């Protein structure tokens with residue numbers, strides 16, 4: 001951000017905070033692409049795999065939508081390592097390893113994925129609020145749209161967990 005541009009902004013620090021969050025979630029989504037591919041390949045039940053497959057496609061689109069947000073804010077498309085997502089994915093890998101050969105593997109995958117969705121829901125909720133407060137309505141609309149997708153993904157995971165659990 002140019003210095004004079006920042007000084008003219010009434011909410012300079014809030015703006016910086018929003019950019020920081022945007023860079024974080026952009027990197028998080030890119031990390032998640034790999035994580036979802038892994039979960040998709042490990043899922044045993046078709047219905048569980050299907051949720052990962054559709055959210056993977058959605059996540060690819062989300063990365064593009066975030067690039068648009070950077071463009072609308074006149075910023076270079078650049079992420080910043082999201083340590084939270086790194087940790088969540090590390091835990092996911094661990095739990096996959098621990099339950100790999102058990103009938104609880106799909107349940108473990110769903111649990112790991114829901115923790116990730118909740119992180120994303122918190123992030124996009126914050127981003128949408130910040131963008132609205134600073135009257136970046138176009139960017140706020142992008143964040144709100146992705147927020148809805150994450151909430152839907154979380155609901156789908158809950159549904160599939162319930163039917164999966166009932167079968168067992």
Ligand SMILES: [Fe+2]
Nearest residue numbers: 029059062120
């Ligand atoms: Fe996402």
